[in-house]
Amino acid sequence: MDVKKQYINGKWVLALSGETREIINPFDQEVVALVAEGNEKDAKLAIDAARNAFDQGDWATTSATERGNLVGVIAALIERDKEELAELESLDTGKTVEESRGDMEDIAGVFRYYAELADKDGGEIIDSPVPDTISKVVKEPVGVCGQITPWNYPLLQASWKLAPALAAGNTLIMKPSEITPLTTIKVFELMEEAGLPKGVANLVLGTGATVGEELSTNENVDLISFTGGIETGKRIMRSASSNVKKLALELGGKNPNIIFADADFDTAVDQAMNAVFFHAGQICSAGTRVIVEESIHDAFVEALVARVKKIHLGSGFEEDTQMGPLISQEHLDKVKAYVEDGVKEGAKVAVGGSRPTDPKLQNGFFYLPTVLTECTTDMSVVQHEGFGPVITVERFRDEKEAIRLANDSIYGLAGGVWTKDITKAQRCVAKMRMGTVWINDANVYFPHAPWGGFKQSGIGRELGKPGLEEYQETKHVYHNINPEPINWF
Numbered sequence: 001m002d003v004k005k006q007y008i009n010g011k012w013v014l015a016l017s018g019e020t021r022e023i024i025n026p027f028d029q030e031v032v033a034l035v036a037e038g039n040e041k042d043a044k045l046a047i048d049a050a051r052n053a054f055d056q057g058d059w060a061t062t063s064a065t066e067r068g069n070l071v072g073v074i075a076a077l078i079e080r081d082k083e084e085l086a087e088l089e090s091l092d093t094g095k096t097v098e099e100s101r102g103d104m105e106d107i108a109g110v111f112r113y114y115a116e117l118a119d120k121d122g123g124e125i126i127d128s129p130v131p132d133t134i135s136k137v138v139k140e141p142v143g144v145c146g147q148i149t150p151w152n153y154p155l156l157q158a159s160w161k162l163a164p165a166l167a168a169g170n171t172l173i174m175k176p177s178e179i180t181p182l183t184t185i186k187v188f189e190l191m192e193e194a195g196l197p198k199g200v201a202n203l204v205l206g207t208g209a210t211v212g213e214e215l216s217t218n219e220n221v222d223l224i225s226f227t228g229g230i231e232t233g234k235r236i237m238r239s240a241s242s243n244v245k246k247l248a249l250e251l252g253g254k255n256p257n258i259i260f261a262d263a264d265f266d267t268a269v270d271q272a273m274n275a276v277f278f279h280a281g282q283i284c285s286a287g288t289r290v291i292v293e294e295s296i297h298d299a300f301v302e303a304l305v306a307r308v309k310k311i312h313l314g315s316g317f318e319e320d321t322q323m324g325p326l327i328s329q330e331h332l333d334k335v336k337a338y339v340e341d342g343v344k345e346g347a348k349v350a351v352g353g354s355r356p357t358d359p360k361l362q363n364g365f366f367y368l369p370t371v372l373t374e375c376t377t378d379m380s381v382v383q384h385e386g387f388g389p390v391i392t393v394e395r396f397r398d399e400k401e402a403i404r405l406a407n408d409s410i411y412g413l414a415g416g417v418w419t420k421d422i423t424k425a426q427r428c429v430a431k432m433r434m435g436t437v438w439i440n441d442a443n444v445y446f447p448h449a450p451w452g453g454f455k456q457s458g459i460g461r462e463l464g465k466p467g468l469e470e471y472q473e474t475k476h477v478y479h480n481i482n483p484e485p486i487n488w489f
């Protein structure tokens with residue numbers, strides 16, 4: 001098997017140490033690729049290349065239109081190769097190919113969006129209070145950006161960072177999750193094909209403890225953008241203080257999904273499932289905390305459980321598969337322990353709560369879609385991000401209690417509210433402390449609207465105009481058109 005390489009300073013290179021890593025398919029643990037396993041030395045080379053390309057190269061001063069055009073070419077190449085990319089993503093993560101196809105459409109859309117946005121902000125003229133002066137505010141690239149991504153949406157999360165960073169004129173070093181690098185490697189091939197100048201975008205493969213730490217601490221990196229778990233985020237925040245890097249953190253969520261009695265019942269049941277069981281619940285914004293109005297609680301749970309029992313588990317490559325495996329044995333063990341803790345605390349398993357018994361699934365990291373009832377806000381299953389196919393159900397008596405339960409979390413990434421009463425929905429939205437709130441929908445995101453978290457779900461925003469601004473510095477240019485001595489001294 002050929003070793004897939006890193007991309008540093010415009011060249012495909014093995015790790016300096018010669019080390020490699022096997023990438024496995026979580027459906028059956030088959031080795032699907034062998035990739036270079038870089039470490040801090042490879043990261044340093046890539047940082048030097050990105051620094052040099054930013055300080056000495058033309059990219060930062062290339063016109064925004066030209067940069068946007070190049071980002072647009074990358075979008076077109078992703079569109080061209082989307083089927084290959086979708087299959088690679090499913091091999092690497094276990095998610096269904098249908099889900100991966102959706103991701104690839106979104107990813108091409110993100111590149112297209114930033115291609116268009118690149119040259120739309122030509123700066124702002126300020127009405128200067130000083131006579132005979134011109135005051136202008138312009139946007140410039142931040143510099144060298146370190147970008148670190150997780151395993152659950154490998155290329156989608158990478159695209160939210162790569163496209164705006166390039167459109168804004170930065171140079172970068174990307175470190176994908178060490179267990180799911182395949183689609184990111186492929187997109188670097190496409191960026192090379194698109195003609196990106198050498199050193200502008202660099203790819204280093206390896207662990208967080210080596211490559212990730214180097215990107216976060218190295219003083220030649222000006223900005224670090226991280227998507228991943230809260231504990232890693234806190235650590236990166238500390239490391240980034242070395243040279244006061246600009247910091248963007250997209251962390252976890254423990255997202256409430258409030259169901260009022262006057263919601264469209266069947267749609268709310270259906271979407272409560274969609275909000276969690278796509279990609280086996282390994283979604284930062286999964287609506288795992290279902291909070292149901294008392295009067296419909298029992299009927300809602302009954303309908304939910306009946307539907308959840310029918311979810312078909314299998315290979316992401318089989319058409320009738322609705323849910324694939326978890327990413328790894330380590331993660332499966334965590335999800336099992338998370339459910340066991342909930343049960344010890346008094347939660348009841350209404351469905352699931354174990355590994356499937358189907359012999360065809362025994363080599364994969366499968367866990368049954370699970371609904372836990374009789375949950376209360378003090379339980380660990382309600383407070384901690386399980387990141388698996390598990391719904392906890394709580395009940396509420398009135399709107400005030402629903403909001404209190406929804407906000408009772410250290411996280412604030414996303415939330416949902418289901419009701420036909422639009423005034424009530426708007427009252428709830430105004431009180432829900434989350435970066436995204438869906439009314440009568442779940443888990444919707446698109447390039448035009450910003451994404452990010454309140455509270456400990458993160459700092460900053462990706463997507464939309466704010467997603468470009470994360471990668472820009474703001475400069476005030478003050479021009480005295482009639483300079484003369486002031487004779488103070």
Ligand SMILES: NC(=O)c1ccc[n+]([C@@H]2O[C@H](COP(=O)([O-])OP(=O)(O)OC[C@H]3O[C@@H](n4cnc5c(N)ncnc54)[C@H](O)[C@@H]3O)[C@@H](O)[C@H]2O)c1
Binds near residue numbers: 149211
């Ligand atoms: N807010 C969002 O938009 C969003 C999106 C996707 C995932 N997530 C979150 O990501 C988490 C799951 O992903 P994960 O398990 O890959 O997270 P993780 O924090 O374990 O790893 C994420 C990335 O950080 C790297 N890393 C690990 N230790 C590091 C260190 N010390 N320094 C620098 N980098 C380091 C990893 O190698 C990986 O590339 C969940 O909490 C999920 O909610 C959030």
Ligand SMILES: C[N+](C)(C)CC=O
Binds near residue numbers: 153156282284285445
């Ligand atoms: C941000 N999102 C929803 C695409 C993936 C979260 O894990």
